[in-house]
Amino acid sequence: KQLIMLPGDGVGPEIMESAKVVLNTVASEYGHTFTYHQHAIGGDAIDRYETPLPEETINACKNSDAILLGAVGGSKWDSLPGHMRPEKGLLGIRKTLGLFANLRPVKGFAPLLHTSPLKEEIIKDSDILIIRELTGGLYFGKPSERRDNAVVDTLSYHRSEMERIIDKAFQSARLRNNHLTSVDKANVLESSRLWREIVNEKSKEYPDVTVEHELVDAAAMKLITQPKQFDVMVTENLFGDILSDEASVLTGSLGMLPSASIRSDGVGLYEPVHGSAPDIAGKGVVNPLGMILSVALMLRHSFQLEEEAAKIEKAVNECLEQGYHTADLHIEGGKQVGTKEMTKMVVDHIT
Amino acid sequence: KQLIMLPGDGVGPEIMESAKVVLNTVASEYGHTFTYHQHAIGGDAIDRYETPLPEETINACKNSDAILLGAVGGSKWDSLPGHMRPEKGLLGIRKTLGLFANLRPVKGFAPLLHTSPLKEEIIKDSDILIIRELTGGLYFGKPSERRDNAVVDTLSYHRSEMERIIDKAFQSARLRNNHLTSVDKANVLESSRLWREIVNEKSKEYPDVTVEHELVDAAAMKLITQPKQFDVMVTENLFGDILSDEASVLTGSLGMLPSASIRSDGVGLYEPVHGSAPDIAGKGVVNPLGMILSVALMLRHSFQLEEEAAKIEKAVNECLEQGYHTADLHIEGGKQVGTKEMTKMVVDHIT
Ligand SMILES: CC(C)[C@H](C(=O)O)[C@@H](O)C(=O)O
Ligand SMILES: CC(C)[C@H](C(=O)O)[C@@H](O)C(=O)O
Numbered sequence: 159k160q161l162i163m164l165p166g167d168g169v170g171p172e173i174m175e176s177a178k179v180v181l182n183t184v185a186s187e188y189g190h191t192f193t194y195h196q197h198a199i200g201g202d203a204i205d206r207y208e209t210p211l212p213e214e215t216i217n218a219c220k221n222s223d224a225i226l227l228g229a230v231g232g233s234k235w236d237s238l239p240g241h242m243r244p245e246k247g248l249l250g251i252r253k254t255l256g257l258f259a260n261l262r263p264v265k266g267f268a269p270l271l272h273t274s275p276l277k278e279e280i281i282k283d284s285d286i287l288i289i290r291e292l293t294g295g296l297y298f299g300k301p302s303e304r305r306d307n308a309v310v311d312t313l314s315y316h317r318s319e320m321e322r323i324i325d326k327a328f329q330s331a332r333l334r335n336n337h338l339t340s341v342d343k344a345n346v347l348e349s350s351r352l353w354r355e356i357v358n359e360k361s362k363e364y365p366d367v368t369v370e371h372e373l374v375d376a377a378a379m380k381l382i383t384q385p386k387q388f389d390v391m392v393t394e395n396l397f398g399d400i401l402s403d404e405a406s407v408l409t410g411s412l413g414m415l416p417s418a419s420i421r422s423d424g425v426g427l428y429e430p431v432h433g434s435a436p437d438i439a440g441k442g443v444v445n446p447l448g449m450i451l452s453v454a455l456m457l458r459h460s461f462q463l464e465e466e467a468a469k470i471e472k473a474v475n476e477c478l479e480q481g482y483h484t485a486d487l488h489i490e491g492g493k494q495v496g497t498k499e500m501t502k503m504v505v506d507h508i509t
Numbered sequence: 510k511q512l513i514m515l516p517g518d519g520v521g522p523e524i525m526e527s528a529k530v531v532l533n534t535v536a537s538e539y540g541h542t543f544t545y546h547q548h549a550i551g552g553d554a555i556d557r558y559e560t561p562l563p564e565e566t567i568n569a570c571k572n573s574d575a576i577l578l579g580a581v582g583g584s585k586w587d588s589l590p591g592h593m594r595p596e597k598g599l600l601g602i603r604k605t606l607g608l609f610a611n612l613r614p615v616k617g618f619a620p621l622l623h624t625s626p627l628k629e630e631i632i633k634d635s636d637i638l639i640i641r642e643l644t645g646g647l648y649f650g651k652p653s654e655r656r657d658n659a660v661v662d663t664l665s666y667h668r669s670e671m672e673r674i675i676d677k678a679f680q681s682a683r684l685r686n687n688h689l690t691s692v693d694k695a696n697v698l699e700s701s702r703l704w705r706e707i708v709n710e711k712s713k714e715y716p717d718v719t720v721e722h723e724l725v726d727a728a729a730m731k732l733i734t735q736p737k738q739f740d741v742m743v744t745e746n747l748f749g750d751i752l753s754d755e756a757s758v759l760t761g762s763l764g765m766l767p768s769a770s771i772r773s774d775g776v777g778l779y780e781p782v783h784g785s786a787p788d789i790a791g792k793g794v795v796n797p798l799g800m801i802l803s804v805a806l807m808l809r810h811s812f813q814l815e816e817e818a819a820k821i822e823k824a825v826n827e828c829l830e831q832g833y834h835t836a837d838l839h840i841e842g843g844k845q846v847g848t849k850e851m852t853k854m855v856v857d858h859i860t
Contacts, residue, residue, distance in 0.1 A: 245696045275733050280626050296664065302699045307668040309703045313647065317658040343747070345596045348653045352660045375754035382626050382733065383758050396694070400751055403726035407734050 159461060161194040162222040164215065164251075167201040167244060168434025169444040170228025176446035176501040177226055177453050183505045184457070184466050199251070200230030200244035200434075210247035216254055224460035225251070225427040226452065229434035253293050257419040257427055258319065259326045260290040261455070262402040266409035269478045269489050273410035276382070281408055284385035287330060288405055290398025291315075291323040292419055295349075297395050315349055315394070320356045322422065327392035328364040337389035339370045341377045341397055353394065374401070381405050406431050413445035413486045414474075416452035418459050426460045428452040438485075442496045445484035447474055450504055473507035510812060511573040512545040515566065515602075518552040518595060519785025520795040521579025527797035527852040528577055528804050534856045535808070535817050550602070551581030551595035551785075561598035567605055575811035576602070576778040577803065580785035604644050608770040608778055609670065610677045611641040612806070613753040617760035620829045620840050625761035627733070632759055635736035638681060639756055641749025642666075642674040643770055646700075648746050664700055666745070671707045673773065678743035679715040688740035690721045692728045692748055704745065725752070732756050757782050764796035764837045765825075767803035769810050777811045779803040789836075793847045796835040798825055801855055824858035 161181075165174040178194070185192050197215040204210050210230070219225055230244040240246070251257070264286045266274065274281045299312030324340070331338040340357040342350035354371055361369045372380065374397045380387060381401065385408055393401060406412050413432050420426035430448025438444055451474060458467035481492030482503050495503070512532075516525040529545070536543055548566040555561050561581075570576050581595040591597070602608070615637045617625065625632045650663030675691070682689040691708040693701035705722055712720045723731065725748045731738060732752065736759055744752060757763050764783050771777035781799025789795055802825060809818035832843030833854050846854070 240702065243696060249697075275627050275631050277626060277628060297697055299661070304699065304703065309666055309668075309700045310650070311664040311698045311700050313662040313664065315660055317660075343750075345594060346600075346648055346747075347662045348655065349660045349662050351591070352655065375750050378729070378751045378755035379758045379763075382755065396697075397751075399694075399726050400729045400748075404729035404733065404755065407730045412730075 159192055159224070160222040161192050162218050162225045163194050163196045164199040164225060165196065165202070165228040166199050166230040166434065167232050168229055168436040168439040170230070170434060172439070172442065172444050172497050173430065173446045173449035174226065174228045176497060177449050179501050179505060180450050180453055180470065180508070183508050184470070187509060188463075188466055190463075199227070199247040201232050201235045203247060204235055204238070204242060204244065210242065210244050211250040216250070219251060219255060223425060224456050226456065227427055227429035228449070229429070229432070231434050232436040234436070249297065251427060252419060253298060255425065255427070256293060256421045257425070258291060258293045259323055259420050260292040260398065260402070261330070261418040261420065262288040262290065262406070262415070262431065264288065264405045264409060264415065267411060267414060267475065267478050269481070269492070270411045270414070270487055271409065272490070273488055274408060275410060276385075276408055280383070281385060284388070284408070286385065286388040286405060287334060287390045288398065288402045289323065289327045289330060289390060289392040290402055291319065291394045293395075294319045295395035313347070313349055315352070317352065317356065320353055321360070324356055324360050324392060327390055328360060328367050331367045331390040332364065335389040336367045337370070338367050339372050339377070339388055339391045341372050341374050341391060341393035341401065343374050343397075344371070345373060349394070377401060378404060381408065411487055413484065414447050414451065416448055416455050418452070418455040420459055424460050426456065428456040442498065443485045444497050445486050446497050446501050447484070447504075450474060450501070469508055470504070473504045476507045477503045510543055510575070512543050513569050513573040513576045514545050514547045515550040515576060516547065516553070516579040517550050517581045517785065518583050519580055519787040519790040521581070521785060523790070523793065523795050523848050524781065524797045524800035525577065525579045527848060528800050530852050530856060531801050531804055531821065531859070534859050535821070538860060539814075539817055541814070550578070550598040552583050552586045554598060555586055555589070555593060555595065561593065561595050562601040567601070570602060570606060574776060575807050577807065578778055578780035579800070580780070580783070582785050583787040585787070600648065602778060603770060604649060606776065606778070607644060607772045608776070609642060609644045610674055610771050611643040611749065611753070612681070612769040612771065613639040613641065613757070613766070613782065615639065615756045615760060615766065618762060618765060618826065618829050620832070620843070621762045621765070621838055622760065623841070624839055625759060627736075627759055631734070632736060635739070635759070637736065637739045637756060638685060638741045639749065639753045640674065640678045640681060640741060640743040641753055642670065642745045645670045646746035664698070666700055666703070668703065668707065671704055672711070675707055675711050675743060678741055679711060679718050682718045682741040683715065686740040687718045688721070689718050690723050690728070690739055690742045692723050692725050692742060692744035692752065694725050694748075695722070696724060700745070728752060729755060732759065762838055764835065765798050765802065767799055767806050769803070769806040771810055775811050777807065779807040793849065794836045795848050796837050797848050797852050798835070798855075801825060801852070820859055821855070824855045827858045828854045
């Protein structure tokens with residue numbers, strides 16, 4: 159199994175170290191061999207190679223089975239022109255590899271639920287999987303340009319791009335509670351009307367899955383007022399960007415959330431949701447659990463190692479239950495530890 | 510002063526009755542004359558005239574100083590083709606009259622704060638004015654069409670459309686706490702990059718207003734985790750649709766929220782945020798306060814009657830403080846009343 163690591167910027171390198179430690183532990187415990195190579199992306203790549211996505215990184219990723227990404231971006235590179243921004247590296251990888259399905263599970267951890275901005279009775283027991291289309295829509299549509307004193311961006315989708323993500327969503331709902339919420343803006347956008355048609359067509363192939371259509375503005379409300387009503391949510395790229403970030407703060411522990419960006423053959427990129435956090439980079443305090451749980455997603459989705467994935471998730475849960483947490487979190491009567499110590503705790507629970 | 514009333518669908522007619530009662534009270538208390546005419550829009554217009562926006566309604570609105578709208582829409586008309594949907598009536602009025610600035614104040618009422626889905630320490634003292642661009646972007650951009658097996662929508666803006674809404678936002682910030690958060694997706698969209706440039710240019714004309722740029726995904730998070738950090742927020746049409754609806758549930762009393770859609774000369778359309786709520790229509794239980802507070806916004810923005818507007822707002826506050834509320838709300842030890850009774854309470858506090 160070929161694995162590429164892209165530590166990236168800010169806290170990226172620190173959490174990537176945690177990922178390695180956990181992977182090595184899983185390898186020796188279960189008798190696997192993971193070969194990994196490290197490459198540059200984002201601001202780090204800009205500094206060293208004057209491009210956010212070097213050829214060499216792309217080629218390595220193209221020949222890999224899975225990619226672990228730390229984080230990209232930081233104000234240091236904010237004033238560079240569009241094509242030289244760290245984010246371009248990430249968008250480039252997604253598009254080049256065709257990683258069209260972004261899976262963002264949002265689920266609280268019992269010992270941390272009290273840190274949610276929501277009242278406990280509202281957030282308790284909520285468990286949502288947001289599936290965002292990742293390689294189409296306004297992110298890549300052409301034209302996207304200035305015209306004299308005007309400007310246009312283009313929201314474009316091919317029917318097949320909608321079909322594959324909607325299929326993925328129905329299949330995911332089958333593995334969970336058989337409920338799918340499709341989010342669009344069909345009262346305004348033609349693309350949403352096609353999206354809704356396809357969801358309705360597909361739903362005939364998945365009669366065991368109940369389907370609900372929700373407008374994006376209503377979904378933004380309902381995530382806050384009734385998060386428990388959702389099981390799997392599927393939506394296009396930009397709506398997914400907004401709603402998945404909105405959802406990510408509901409449980410109060412953004413630092414815990416993993417994400418997967420995958421394609422049909424199982425190749426995928428895995429990264430924590432939290433981002434590069436330059437203000438705490440290098441201090442040894444960043445929460446490694448979002449990254450560690452991303453490793454679990456990788457083992458599950460790209461390597462079909464369900465047992466190993468579940469073991470990591472269980473270990474993380476046990477550490478929290480014992481009161482261990484990083485500085486971004488709080489557990490009453492718990493013990494605050496640094497990145498390395500937190501990683502070591504997880505490893506101890508795996509072995 | 511020419512005033513058009515468009516009761517529309519669902520609970521629209523009931524809350525419009527409340528608006529009339531309050532307006533008549535203000536007229537007689539302060540010695541004003543408001544002439545109003547009622548016209549059809551939305552599903553009601555579809556049923557009676559086979560179009561969601563009859564010529565006669567448009568013409569009446571064009572010759573008016575202000576428009577009060579109840580609500581449009583309902584599942585009854587959901588299966589009609591796009592151009593025959595109730596929403597088209599609302600979008601048509603906005604565009605035809607050039608009502609480019611949508612003002613959505615989000616502010617909690619002390620007696621109702623406990624109904625917020627957010628913890629009290631997070632939502633307490635938050636007071637946000639969201640300003641949404643209302644006549645451009647993906648809502649009206651062409652092409653918006655199918656092409657074989659593909660589909661496109663177009664996010665388009667003219668520089669002048671951005672300038673006028675951004676100016677409005679700076680001016681509004683001046684009347685409040687001099688802080689403006691501009692929301693865009695400048696790391697992906699060319700339109701957002703132009704938007705950000707214009708905000709930065711304009712900020713030189715308003716040196717007393719501090720400006721912050723926030724990405725739309727980050728703004729969706731921060732509204733939940735730190736709503737107090739916002740004063741005035743300005744953004745383009747679709748981002749504003751999503752974020753203003755998200756924000757509208759934070760205080761826990763959606764039924765209380767008014768909105769204004771105005772243009773530079775003061776002509777405006779005023780409507781509650783809550784929508785047509787067909788399930789409770791005709792039952793005499795709908796909360797009229799969102800509509801009544803929309804009347805206050807109308808008096809302030811279209812008629813420059815600040816004293817009268819403030820009087821209505823004070824009356825609403827007093828009613829709540831005395832424990833009166835409709836079925837959508839709850840006040841510990843309070844008294845639940847119907848639409849007419851609630852309206853009468855407000856009137857009693859005005860006179
Ligand atoms: C960095 C940015 C371009 C990216 C996106 O908008 O997709 C990020 O917000 C994300 O969600 O992964
Ligand atoms: C009804 C719909 C077209 C409308 C919009 O999206 O603008 C509504 O959601 C609103 O916010 O007023």
